[in-house]
Amino acid sequence: MKHSKLIREVIAIILVLLATIVTAKAIFEYEDHLVKKRGAIEITPTNNFGWNPGVIRVKKGELVKIRVNNTSAVSHGFAIPGLGVEAKPIYPGHNEMFEFTPTKTGEFAFNCAVVCDRNLHMNMTGKIIVE
Numbered sequence: 001m002k003h004s005k006l007i008r009e010v011i012a013i014i015l016v017l018l019a020t021i022v023t024a025k026a027i028f029e030y031e032d033h034l035v036k037k038r039g040a041i042e043i044t045p046t047n048n049f050g051w052n053p054g055v056i057r058v059k060k061g062e063l064v065k066i067r068v069n070n071t072s073a074v075s076h077g078f079a080i081p082g083l084g085v086e087a088k089p090i091y092p093g094h095n096e097m098f099e100f101t102p103t104k105t106g107e108f109a110f111n112c113a114v115v116c117d118r119n120l121h122m123n124m125t126g127k128i129i130v131e
């Protein structure tokens with residue numbers, strides 16, 4: 001009798017865990033779906049302290065949505081100083097959305113806004129081309 005109660009409790013715990021995992025997965029997939037639907041450009045940090053993609057092309061006067069997805073194990077930041085896009089930190093495993101409408105054409109650097117590595121942080125730049 002005691003064994004069957006224990007087995008029922010273990011099964012209940014496993015079912016709760018499975019339901020939690022399935023729900024969390026569905027939420028993440030739904031968020032990804034929403035991001036794609038909203039037409040955001042996704043940028044991730046690379047293993048060698050760069051950005052993927054490192055060059056982005058956008059159009060002057062059109063709303064730009066950039067989702068920075070920090071898939072790495074350290075905190076990074078993101079900013080486009082030349083376009084007035086202010087820095088935000090992005091913690092490991094988190095993402096941040098940046099939305100802006102460029103009002104001028106040209107090439108602008110985007111960079112990491114958190115000192116993520118003593119030597120390689122300064123290399124963490126990319127280029128946004130506004131046409």
Ligand SMILES: [Cu+2]
Pocket residue numbers: 075076077112113114115116117121124
């Ligand atoms: Cu960084």
